[in-house]
Amino acid sequence: xxxxxxxxxxxxxxxxxxxxxxxxxxxxxxxxxxxxxxxxxxxxxxxxxxxxxxxxxxxxxxxxxxxxxxxxxxxxxxxxxxxxxxxxxxxxxxxxxxxxxxxxxxxxxxxxxxxxxxxxxxxxxxxxxxxxxxxxxxxxxxxxxxxxxxxxxxxxxxxxxxxxxxxxxxxxxxxxxxxxxxxxxxxxxxxxxxxxxxxxxxxxxxxxxxxxxxxxxxxxxxxxxxxxxxxxxxxxx
Amino acid sequence: xxxxxxxxxxxxxxxxxxxxxxxxxxxxxxxxxxxxxxxxxxxxxxxxxxxxxxxxxxxxxxxxxxxxxxxxxxxxxxxxxxxxxxxxxxxxxxxxxxxxxxxxxxxxxxxxxxxxxxxxxxxxxxxxxxxxxxxxxxxxxxxxxxxxxxxxxxxxxxxxxxxxxxxxxxxxxxxxxxxxxxxxxxxxxxxxxxxxxxxxxxxxxxxxxxxxxxxxxxxxxxxxxxxxxxxxxxxxx
DNA sequence: GGCCACCGTCACATAATTGTAATAAAACCG
DNA sequence: CGGTTTTATTACAATTATGTGACGGTGGCC
Numbered sequence: 001x002x003x004x005x006x007x008x009x010x011x012x013x014x015x016x017x018x019x020x021x022x023x024x025x026x027x028x029x030x031x032x033x034x035x036x037x038x039x040x041x042x043x044x045x046x047x048x049x050x051x052x053x054x055x056x057x058x059x060x061x062x063x064x065x066x067x068x069x070x071x072x073x074x075x076x077x078x079x080x081x082x083x084x085x086x087x088x089x090x091x092x093x094x095x096x097x098x099x100x101x102x103x104x105x106x107x108x109x110x111x112x113x114x115x116x117x118x119x120x121x122x123x124x125x126x127x128x129x130x131x132x133x134x135x136x137x138x139x140x141x142x143x144x145x146x147x148x149x150x151x152x153x154x155x156x157x158x159x160x161x162x163x164x165x166x167x168x169x170x171x172x173x174x175x176x177x178x179x180x181x182x183x184x185x186x187x188x189x190x191x192x193x194x195x196x197x198x199x200x201x202x203x204x205x206x207x208x209x210x211x212x213x214x215x216x217x218x219x220x221x222x223x224x225x226x227x228x229x230x231x232x233x234x235x236x237x
Numbered sequence: 238x239x240x241x242x243x244x245x246x247x248x249x250x251x252x253x254x255x256x257x258x259x260x261x262x263x264x265x266x267x268x269x270x271x272x273x274x275x276x277x278x279x280x281x282x283x284x285x286x287x288x289x290x291x292x293x294x295x296x297x298x299x300x301x302x303x304x305x306x307x308x309x310x311x312x313x314x315x316x317x318x319x320x321x322x323x324x325x326x327x328x329x330x331x332x333x334x335x336x337x338x339x340x341x342x343x344x345x346x347x348x349x350x351x352x353x354x355x356x357x358x359x360x361x362x363x364x365x366x367x368x369x370x371x372x373x374x375x376x377x378x379x380x381x382x383x384x385x386x387x388x389x390x391x392x393x394x395x396x397x398x399x400x401x402x403x404x405x406x407x408x409x410x411x412x413x414x415x416x417x418x419x420x421x422x423x424x425x426x427x428x429x430x431x432x433x434x435x436x437x438x439x440x441x442x443x444x445x446x447x448x449x450x451x452x453x454x455x456x457x458x459x460x461x462x463x464x465x466x467x468x469x470x471x472x473x474x
Numbered sequence: 475g476g477c478c479a480c481c482g483t484c485a486c487a488t489a490a491t492t493g494t495a496a497t498a499a500a501a502c503c504g
Numbered sequence: 505c506g507g508t509t510t511t512a513t514t515a516c517a518a519t520t521a522t523g524t525g526a527c528g529g530t531g532g533c534c
Contacts, residue, residue, distance in 0.1 A: 096352040099359075102339065115333040123316075123338055157480055174382045195482055197522065202480095223382045224490065224521065225395040394491055432493055434511065439491095461501070461510065 004121060004128045005029045007048035009039040009065065010083065011057050019052065022110035023117070036060025040068055043075050047187065049125055050117060053100075055084035063098055070099040077170075079120045083113075125169060133168035136219050136232040138207065140168055149207055149216065159184070160203045167220075167230035176227040200228055241358055242266045244285035246276040246302065247320065248294050256289065259347035260354070273297025277305055280312050287358060289350075290337075292321035300335055307336040316357045320350075370405035373456050373469040375444065377405055386444055386453065396421070397440045404457075404467035413464040437465055 006023055010016050011034035020030045031046055033039050036057050043051060051069070055062040062082060069075040082100040096103055101120050104113055121128050126142075133140040138154075140147045145161065147154045156164065162184045166175075175183070177193040185191060200220060208216045221231040243260055247253050248271035257267045268283055270276050273294050280288060288306065292299040299319060306312040319337040333340055338357050341350055369378040375391075377384045384391045384401065393401065399421045403412075412420070414430040422428060437457060445453045458468040 093349055093352040096349075096356045101356060111330055112333075115330040119333040119338060122336075159481075172378075172381045172383075174380065191482065192484095194484090194522090198482075198524085200522095201524065222522070226382055229381060396492075428493065429495095431495090431511090435493075435513085438512065438514095459511070 003027055003029045004049040004125070005031065005046065006117065007031045007033070007039065007042055007046065007051045009033055009036070009051065009057055009062070010054040012054075015054075018110055019113065022114055026114050026118075028117070036062070036065045039065050040072075043069055043078060044072070045187075047182075048078070049128060050079040050081065050121055052081050052083055052113075052117070055082060063094065066098045066100055077124075079124050081113075081117060081120060083108075133165065135168055135171040135230065138164070138168065138219065140165060147207075152210075154206055154209075156206050157202065159199055160206060163199055163203055164207070164230075167228075171230050171232075174221075174223045174227050174229040179227065196228075240264055240266045241286040242268065242283065243354065244268045244270070244276065244279055244283065244288045246270055246273070246288065246294055246299070247291040249291075252291075255347055256350065259351055263351050263355075265354070273299070273302045276302050277309075280306055280315060281309070285315070287316040287318065287354060289318045289320055289354070292319060300331065303335050303337055318350075318353060318357060320345075370402065372405050372408040372467065375401070375405065375456065377402060384444075389447075391443055391446075393443050394439065396436055397443060400436055400440055401444070401467075404465075408467050408469070411458075411460045411464050411466040416464065433465075 006028045008019055008030050016032055023030050031042055033042055053062045053065060066080055069078055080100045082103045085106045102116050104116060126133055137150045147156055166183050177196040180196050204220050208218055219230055221229045243265045245256055245267050253269055260267050268279055270279055271294060290299045290302060303317055306315055317337045318339045320341050322343045339353050341353060374387045384393060403420050414433040417433050441457050445455055456467055458466045
């Protein structure tokens with residue numbers, strides 16, 4: 001199971017130490033910065049699984065960073081935990097409404113922060129915490145690397161597995177070939193976009209197959225000129 | 238576009254009032270109970286979109302309710318916000334680790350509670366709080382690339398989809414063919430203005446069609462010598 | 475080395491969508 | 505009403521996107 005990657009945006013050096021230490025001890029990788037602009041760049045390029053964001057940081061306020069992260073398509077769904085000394089209600093609400101997923105006020109205990117990070121991730125990226133993913137009759141045990149459909153075991157190659165996992169983490173949502181290459185293959189790999197088609201084909205074949213010669217309804221929806229999505233109710237022709 | 242349904246499990250009658258009032262004012266439907274066993278039944282049967290769960294309630298402790306909700310497949314993914322007087326760290330962590338999505342300690346402000354409820358729902362049910370466009374019975378989920386009219390799925394080609402999205406982003410407003418070409422096709426594409434008519438026709442056909450041979454009222458208004466607009470109430474004769 | 479599973483790419487088949495032109499129908503105007 | 509302008513509708517051929525099978529390559533493993 002992969003170690004989730006956390007981007008920590010905080011300018012108090014001693015806090016950075018404290019938080020990093022606790023996160024790493026609990027199985028997270030931590031990237032650090034104390035600069036708002038740099039945080040945006042890191043969020044784009046390193047694709048962390050979650051951001052811990054202090055309100056008071058250099059160059060851009062935390063809340064502004066939050067807003068920009070939400071606005072950029074690539075990071076619009078990145079989980080954000082705001083971290084701040086501001087305990088006033090209005091600020092907390094403002095933080096949450098800007099798109100933060102949780103909000104922790106200083107002083108806080110490192111253990112509670114870790115617990116909240118876990119709670120957010122468990123929700124948004126169940127695969128990271130070794131949970132099971134279920135959708136449309138498909139069940140994936142991410143830690144055992146096993147997949148079933150309607151109880152029947154499905155066998156997948158490594159790439160098909162990661163592809164399906166990505167779909168299961170965001171059921172119903174359409175992903176372009178480019179997005180899929182980023183998320184499933186990795187950002188620095190160069191492969192043809194059409195390669196995605198081939199793996200979609202392989203995934204479909206595996207997931208829709210039965211032991212006899214019949215086929216189950218297709219769970220992957222092709223969205224012409226947009227990409228593919230995992231879908232419970234495929235469009236009838 | 239349904240009002241999200243909240244199950245409120247709380248035994249302090251005045252708090253129930255306070256919370257219900259605020260939630261309903263903010264567009265939620267609220268189901269209430271003060272009993273742990275009953276909460277489990279209601280969660281199963283009424284299928285709420287989120288549960289607000291007090292720690293101290295009759296019959297079963299809140300945390301036990303939480304555990305059982307998580308264990309039952311039907312409610313394993315139901316978002317839970319814990320609500321409690323216990324501010325001790327160990328308790329908060331226990332709450333989060335049991336599977337709560339958020340944890341609010343008394344005393345709290347109703348507005349903050351509502352903001353947290355929204356933050357959790359925004360994550361889990363994007364359809365309920367954003368990312369999709371609604372107008373005149375038409376609902377478009379932009380991230381899933383799905384369109385429904387009065388709940389019935391509408392299937393559109395790529396261009397019709399973009400065209401409808403543009404109309405939904407500016408409901409009621411009239412656009413000339415030139416403006417539509419700019420916005421939907423792109424500034425640097427050369428196509429005949431009349432092409433817009435054809436796509437309007439295709440969009441109308443798809444959106445107004447029913448499964449039988451009847452037709453729904455037209456949602457697109459032709460404005461002679463000006464262009465087209467999406468309109469809720471076409472002029473009756 | 476030989477076997478096997480998997481991968482990425484290509485070439486071709488198939489299917490969906492597109493823009494245009496031709497024609498019919500409406501709306502407008504004196 | 506006749507003439508004119510604007511929009512609706514239909515059919516079609518070109519274009520584009522996706523589906524699919526095959527192939528060569530790579531690396532693990534015995």
